[in-house]
Amino acid sequence: MEKHFLVLLILSIMLSLTITAFAALGENRLDVYISVFTIEYLVLAEIFRPRRKFLSFSGLDFLSLGLFIIFSFIVARKVIEILAK
């Protein structure tokens, strides 16, 4: 199977399993889901290194860059909350 479609298939399975497992555990924090989605996508992109139509200035595709920025924002917010306590 071509690697681009393998990435799509594995990503779909991983996202579905993540949502199912976390929902079953009663997880209601949005940032937890987004963080796990980000890690899953970045790990898959790094393992399979699929070609992308468009790349940003940093060499990452736009989805990787966007998810990474959101992930950094979530981590920064958590750190600020901890420091503020």
Place this chain on the structure above:
Amino acid sequence: MNRLNTLGLGLIVVGAIVTPFCYFIIYSIPLTVLGMALAIIGIVMLLTPQHLIPHQVVKALIAGSINNIEAILEEFNASHKAIYLSSREGRVYAYVPLTINPGLPTSIEIKKAPRRLITYVNESPGLIIYPPGSEVVRLAGLSEPSDSESALYNIEGNLSYVLLDFAELVSGIRVNILKPQFIEPDKESETESKKVLKSARLQLQLKGVKFQSEAPRFTRILGSLPLSLAACVAAATTQRPVKILNESRQKRKITALLEIGE
């Protein structure tokens, strides 16, 4: 718009509707993230490139290039294995000796010879051929090594990048560096402080080869296409002459031994 892009766009639209609806109206986080997951998959589908040129056409173009070289090799009745060399402009070329009498020229002598189809090195005729892999290596933009020792150990990374990720000619690669020999630096010299690669052998295993050509002389002299590309990468990485010593093929697996240097 092709089907994958249409499906991707559809998923993004569904995700964009479901996510705010579930977050602001239904107040359900799992359904919200389900919408986001659909949007992510839709974006991945949109980012996946389609074949700009049908891959059968690309294969036919490559086969045409190989057939051209095969015809040249047949015309000159070439039978000795090629030596891959890297030029100063960053382009790899192959020197095919037409005779080995009285002996094979050294790489320094070959590099000094004029770069024409038929060239004479020490009055022995040979062919200068640009294999299909030379352009691929130039396009891949491999970084120049700082010294020959690190260049040798960079070969595996460069081979994986070019053959697996860039050209996607194989689905797996294994590299073993055998018998590396270095020239120790002259301790009294102030300029030469690093070891210089003298020679080494590379044992390659290429798995899941995706291209097969029917060009026996090309394969015998320059190696099969993935192996020829590997030799180009090795020559470009180490800046040393590379020769394919032997090659064996089993279905979609190639095992080969390359010699670097001398």
